[in-house]
Structure formats: C-alpha cells, structure tokens
Amino acid sequence: MPQDIYDKVMMLAKRRGFIYPSFEIYGGVAGFYDYGPLGSQLKNNVENLWRRFYLLKDNCIEINTPTITIYDVLEASGHVEEFTDLTVDCKKCKRSYKVEDIIDEDISVEQAVKKDEIKCPTCGKKLSDAHPVNLMFSTTIGIGEGRKAFLRPETAQGIFTNFHLLYRHNREKLPFGVIQVGKGYRNEISPRQGTLRQREFAMAEAEIFFDPNDKTHPNFNSIKEKELYLFDNDKEFKLTVQKAVDKKVINNQALAYYMYLTQDFLLTAGVDPKKFRFRKHASDELAHYATECWDVELFSERFGWIECVGIADRSAYDLSSHIDSSSTDMYAQRKFDEPKIINTKKIAAKMHVLGPLFKDKAGKVKDLLEKMDVKDATKISITLDGKTVDVPNKCYEIVETKEKLTGEKFVPHVIEPSCGIDRVLYFLLEHNYSDAKKKGEEYRILKLTSQMAPIKAGVFPLINDKKLVDIAKKIDNNLRNAGIATYYDDGGTIGRRYARMDEIGTPFCITVDHDTLKDNTVTVRERDTTKQERKDQDLLVEFLKDKTFF
Template identity: 40%
Template sequence: MSGGNPVVELAKRRGFFLQSAGAYGGVSGFYTFGPQGAALKQNIEDTWRERFTIQEGNMEVDAPTVMPEPVFEASGHLDGFDDMLVECPECGESHRADHIVEDNTDIEEAESLPIEEVEEIVAEYELVCPTCGAGLAGQAIQDFNLMFETNIGPGSSSPGYLRPETAQGIFVEFPQLAEYARNQLPFGVTQIGRAYRNEISPRKSLLRVREFTQAELELFVDPEEDEPDISAVADVEAPFYPASEQEGDDGEITEATVGEVLEEGVVGDPWIAYYLGIAKQWYESIGVDMDRFRFRQHLPGELAHYAADCWDAEAEVDGDWIELAGFAYRGDYDLSKHAEHSDEEFTVFKQYDEPITVERATVDPDMSYLGPEFGGDAAAVADALEVLAERNPDAFDGEDVTVEVDGASYTVPVERAGFAVEEVTESGEHITPHVVEPSLGIDRALYTALDHCYREDEIDGEERTFLQLPPEVAPTTVGVFPLMDRDGLAENAQEVVDDLRAAGLSVTYDDSGAIGRRYRRQDEVGTPFCVTVDYDTLGDGDDPDLEGTVTVRERDTTAQRRVPIDALAETLTELRDGDRHFDDL
C-alpha cells in the first residue's frame, strides 16, 4: 500500500503512521505511530478495554514481551509456528509462497494447503518472483519459524524469544491468576500489548508487519457447566460466511442474528457466538463499515490442532478481505501442555454440591524392596505405580505388575506395590478449564477504521478530504480557533482550550491561516468538532445576545451552532460519548 494509496499518503502527511527509521532507509515491517496515530491507537485500545475487560468483569495483566524457550516448547510454537518460504533462484529474495499463490490465482486461503500442493500450484500456474520475475516452478518451499530469537542474560545458555502472541503470558501465570479469581469459573484475563513475528515478506502497510499490538481475552470455563448469557447479544445481526458455503462454487454470506446462527448450528459453540456478537458491535463503534465486514469460519485445513472451531472477523480493504480477529475454542490444550512441561498444577478445584463416596485405588510401594531392586530408578518406579493405579487398577489383579519408565520395563510383585482399593469421601475434584479466546490486532483495526472512514467531498466549490471517525475514537475531540489573532480573541480562545482540557477533552489550538483552511486541517485528521471564538463571543458583534457564546462546527455536515461557553465542556462531552446529537443543539 504505497505510491498512490490515499489513506497511506494521508497517514504519513498528517502523522498517523510512517515506516520506522526512515533516516536510515527504513526497515520493512516496522512502523512508528505519529501524534495522530498514537492518539487514535490509544483510543481504540481504551474502547476495547472498556468493552472486553471492564464491562465483562475480567482481569487485565501486562506480561513481558520476552519469554524463556521452555514456554514456547510447551505451547508448540517452536515446532509449529511456521510460514511457507520460497527463495528466488535468480535474485535470492525470499517470499511467502501462499501469498504469491493468492495474489496471482483465484485460490484463496492457500495458507491452509499442504506444502506439496502449493508447490504443484506454483508449477501449474508458472508463478514468478515478485521482485525480479524469475520462474519459481521447481523451487522447494520450506517451513520458516516466525519467532524472533534472543538470549536472556549474557552468553547463549538461556535462549528466549520475543512473544509471537500475548496469550502465553496469560497461560503461564494461570495458577496465580486462578487464585486471584478465587478459583471460581468462569473468569477472564485480558492483555493489550506488543507481539512479534519475523514475517518473510511484510507488506500492505500496517496489515502485515513484524511488530504489532494485540488485544486478547482468555476466558477460562468449566466445559460442563458454564454458558454465556446469549440473550445479551441474541439480536445482534451480522454477516456470516460458514465453511460449508466457502467450499461451494456459489457460496454466499448469510445475514443473520447471533441467536439464529447458534440455534441453527452454524456457530457450534455458545461462547464463540457470544463474542462474535460483542465484537460486531465493537468494530462498528470504532468506524468499521458493516457493509465491508463479515465473520468467516475456518476451513478444516486452517484449524489449529487445538481448536474445535474458529471464526475470523474480516474486513474488505483495497479489494482484499483481511483478517481482523480470531475467535477460537481452544479446549484444555494450553493449560494441559503447560502442566505437562512444568511443575505447576494448571487446574481449579470444583466443589460438589454434596460430598460423594467413591472407591479409590492406591499404592504404598515397599521402598525397602524397590531400592535394592531398582537402585536409582526406584523413585520413578514408585511414581509409575501410582499413576498406573489411578488409570488402570485392573493391572494389579495378578501376582506381578509391570510399569515403564523412560522406555524401560520394570516388574514388581503386587504385594510389594502395596495396592489397595479404599472408600474415600470427596468434596470436589480438580478440573482443567477450557479456554475461549477472542484475539484481535489493534493495528489492523486502526488501519481498517482509517480506510473505511476516509471520505472525499466538495464544500463551497472546494474539494475536501475528511475522516468520518466516530467521536469516541477520533485522535482529537475538538479544535479551538480564534477568528483572528488580535483584539483579545486569541486570549479568550486559549481560556476555552484550558477549560476543555480540564474537563478531560482532547483539544488542539490553531490560529494559523484562514478559518476555512483550519477547518480543513481538522477534517483531514478526523476531529469531529471545531469551536471558533469570534467577536460575537466578546460582545463586539452585531448581536449582543450572542455574547459569551462560541460557534461549534460539526465535521461531517459542516453545520454550525452557537453554544454558551459555560455549557461548552458538558455539551462536547455529551456529543463525544453519543449521549447527545448535534442536530439537537
């Protein structure tokens, strides 16, 4: 997205975002958010936090961006966090093979295809290197791990990685977080923060980068008991694109309510349906055009190994559908993996309504026998006997029982194992919660909002560019101008600025150039309201009744109203928050 894209050109010119380290030629995949972009990004994050953390009653954490290697061994990122890389035989440039396929054929979601099939497609369509045009047929396509590697401390003895997602920072702290939640399910933990992926070929501005901001919610639930209050979102209508429609030649997007798609089984899990409803409302609130928005179900080949079902929120940008967010039911995969690889318990205690009496198989190994018999392996054999008794008590029916430790078999007389079946009274059990995860990219949400809110029109015979951003997320809420920089107008305008800032509003002051040009500058960065201090404000105008009032101009229609200064902060706050409409002034 460069060389003529009006959104990218506006973003650089007006301080939304620009490629980082431009003084050194820039570095692909990294962007700096300028004053307007940083403010817009912060506002989008704040609205997400308000909706997904505060209103849902969830906790928020802020975990490190660097984590030790064992975390990613447990999570599976070391082995499975790969993209398809193909290297040009002529110029040596590396590219994502699935992107080349998608850009030059009618094939969608090539990422979900096996490498062998992608190699066949490259050969069949005679696809070429995007950089130099050399043919790529016959070139091997390889998996490339996307994580940035580093070392924790001096030397290389403690390898670590920049996190490729924020989720693992939540999962690894689950035992402590469960305590904070008093071991009461369901409970949710959110995080907004940076993540890093060493993309093979960053492209399309903020849409494919190497450093980005994620907003994620990990909801921990009891799969047997916990369900959401679907009634809260049942009537939310959205476009759905299920896998069954994608696999057909004439597949269609269905407009339906959350309640309908859940009842008809289009969305199988109530929690996924619940968060799709919330997300639709949130994306609409930040300026995403619902005519260019959909929820698309993952095809079978796209599903992560841990996901029973997954849906993406997608938006149309520059003719392409891009992923904005993922909604996955992750089961107990994450917590089970971290329990397996660590010394911690990743469970919660589930209290029964009433205590129950059950038969429980136990062992009490005779270590005076196991020690001389098995030496240093005696303790491991005792542990294996305990696990076997819990999983398969029938194994102790004979005279001997055999267990495996590190691939070796050990036979123990049952009488030496101390096997017994006892009646015990239990008040509850330890369960591994399941995880529901809404995960979205803040940068992509920001870019999509800019793209969908970009407008061009004509005012008084002059072309105008403006961003129709919702007032709640606009970088600046109000621009304040003195009509002229004399006769006390500037001093009065500065007093208005101070009052509005004291009321918590984001304000910019501008006394440079013609008033029309100042309006245009604010329109272009999406400022929803402008306030002008004029001679009527001072009581020196034609209408003495207007003394102590200012002109408030609305961005989208350019309509103007007079508002008393003493009511200005309250009025603008109500307009920003949607509690009042400009036409009602």
C-alpha cells in the same frame, strides 16, 4: 498514476501525523511503522475502547507480561515445533521439505536449488527456492551463550503461564477472562500491504477460561437477539446469536457471545457494517492450537477482505501443554452439587505376616498386592524376580473404605478473541475516509467517531483580534484541563482551519466571534453537517464530554 483509497489514506496518514514508515532516514525497512502524534492518540483510543468492552463490560482482568519469552514456553505451546529451518516446496505435488532433510551438508542451499541438484523426493520434479519458515524473532538472554528466547508471537502465552495465579486471584471461580494489550512480533518473510502486515504489531488479546462442560456465558441472554454478520465462504447472511448457537453454526454460547462482543466493539469504533463479516476457518486452515475459529474480516477497497480479529476456541490445548511441560498444577476444580461417596475395596497387606515370609522382598510384594484389583483377590500369585510365587490368603485382607469426593479436577477450556489493533486502526482510517470536490478542489474528511477522534475540538478566534484570541486561548486551556483534547489555531482563514480539522477527523470546532464579547456564546460547528449552533461557553465542557467520552 491514479491513486486508490489506500494511497490516499496513507498519504493523509503520513502528512498529518498518523503513520510514518519507520527508520525512513536510513531507507526504511518493510513491516515496521511509527505512529505519529495523532496516530498514537487514535491507537490509545482504539485500545481503550477495546478495554472498555472487555475490562468493564465483560469484567475481565488485565495483566502485563514480558515481550521476550523463554524458549521453554514457546516450545511447550507448539510455536517452536511448528516451524524451523529452511524449507523447499514442490510445485507439482505441493509437499514441503526441510532442506536439511534432503540435501548434503556440503553444498549451499541456493546453489543446490539453482543447479537442479535436488529434486522432489516424491515426484522428482524441480523444487522451489528455499525459504525460511520459522516466523519468530529469536534472541538470547544474558551474555555469552545466554539462554534461548524469542520475541513473543502472541501475548496469550503470558496469560497461560500465569493461569494458576490468576485462577486463585479470581477466587477459583470460572468462567473468568484475562486480557493483555501489547506488542507481538512475527518475522514475516515478505510483509506488504502497508500496516496490515507488520513485523512488530499491537495486539489486544483476551483469554476466557471455561469449564468445558459449561460453555455458557452469564451475559448471553442480554445479547441473544442481536444479529451477527456471518459468511460461510459462499454467501453473507445475518443470524441472531441465539439462532447461530441453536443451529450449531457456532459451536457454543461462549464463542458466540465473544463474537458479538467483538462485532459490537468494532462497529462502535467506527468500522463500516457493510464491510464487516465473520468467516469460519476451514479445518485445514486452523492454527495448531485451535478447534474452531472465526475471523472478523474487514473489507479494503485495495486488499479485499482482511482478517482483523480471530476468535478461537483453543480448548485445553495450551494449559495442558504447560501442565505437561512444567509440571505445574494448572487444573481447575469442579465442585459436585452433592459430594460423591465412593465405596472402594482395597487389598491391604498384613506386614507382620508378609515380613517373616518374604524377608527382604516383603516391600515389593506389598506394592504389587496393593496395585491389584480386588476381584483377583481369591487366589493371588505374583511374579517375583522372574518366578511365579503364590501369596497365601493370610498375608492380606480386603478393606472397605468410603471416599468422599467433593469435586474433580479438570483443565479449563479457552475462548480467545485476538484483535490486531494496527489493522483495526487502518480500517478506521479507510472506512471513514471521504473525499469530495468542494469548489473543484479535493476536500477530505475523516469521519471518525467522536469517541475515536484524536482531537475532539478545534478552538479558533474568528479573526486575529487580540480580544478574541485571548478568549479562544482561555477556552482551549479550560477544555484541555477538563480532559478534552483540543487544537488551537488562529492561522489562515476560518475555512482553512475547518478544513484542517476535518481532514484529521476532529468532530467539533469552536469559534469565538464578536458576539462572544457581548453574550458569552460561541459557535460550535459539527464536522459532518458543517452546521453551527451557538452555545454558552460555560456549557462547552459538559457538551463535549457527553459527545466524545466513551
């Protein structure tokens, strides 16, 4: 069977310790993967590069919240509501029904569907097999009945539920961004496509909170002339960030800014620019919380264009929901340039008159009076215990007050770049995989960027001579102590050792040879060119830090 690039990449990934199928000794289970030694390092590098963009470049703050999330939070966020129970679909009219809505409780669902006992209520055609649709993993907290909870389907809710604390932490200034990097869980019905669709996966999410009246971004000017790679469901095209906003291709500066930041991140990480594009969600494919969403799609030779990052404008959806459900004050304050003085006229009850007149009803009358509009104050009649009663003028007066308003409350809007780390990681492997024939044999190189590569340098003695071995081991040790990941190898021929390093993407190889004994230099071989250069071994730390650190 001919192997496509997916097979080749996954074989390499398994053989060299990037990705293993989880629980393999028990037969494995779809949708779960382990990261091996090199995969874990690569994942760290991807996550840390992402952090560098959001935490440092964009000055966000980072938090960590539990992966187990109580029912209330996900109910408020709409995740519980969206899907429950089994559903059946009608292939004719494309409607979906909850099974419990259309069949008797006594028969099993499968039987009912198989025996054609249930038909589509709308068009009468046969229904598809029942399938479950709530994709959240559920669990309980505590023993016994416990408290209902889910494994989080996104990290975002942990940020939203802390908004009021984080807003204060940021000294009540907008905009500001909060990131979280961690695991998310979705109980996919039938995960395929390898690590591209997992049931437990790593995600890096940023929630940036904006004043809805001001969706500009402070760094916008620095990137406005950069080009975005866009796709309008018809053709691909490039547009500068500025033009995309001006032409309303992208709704606002903030969204456009984070699109560019994401593009910059992915291309820096080593995604092939020719296999990168932003695609805008059509209105009918938007998630329940989003008003506008752009996906980064990366191209896989086997799977086609795959969503890897979603950049959504979630508007005020989540914070509003949590304000309603939890009664927590999660509003932000917008200060007016100048305080607004508002003259108001109010009806003020004169209790010393009302009291004797209405006795025990006086309190009720007062409440009613003060709720009334001043315009109606010439002649007032109220409804008291079903009877209409006139209230004499002497019972109240019109009072003028001046209120000074320095600002107003509002619910911030959220821009959310949400990055699927595992997908990005897979694409780094696929986009950077190259195999060529070398003397008739397949020769594989993983052309990871120096910053992403799990191992920065291989360190070898040219031959297995103790004098050279000792120096090589010392160099290896020095580099690792300087924070540079290395791999020492003295097995097999030098060519074989280079090949082993090329296959896992190691950008540099350092070889100690006989000349090292004379002049303290070593050869530094570059992966992609295979060119060698002699360098003084004391300069290696500086050289490698310069080439491989973020």
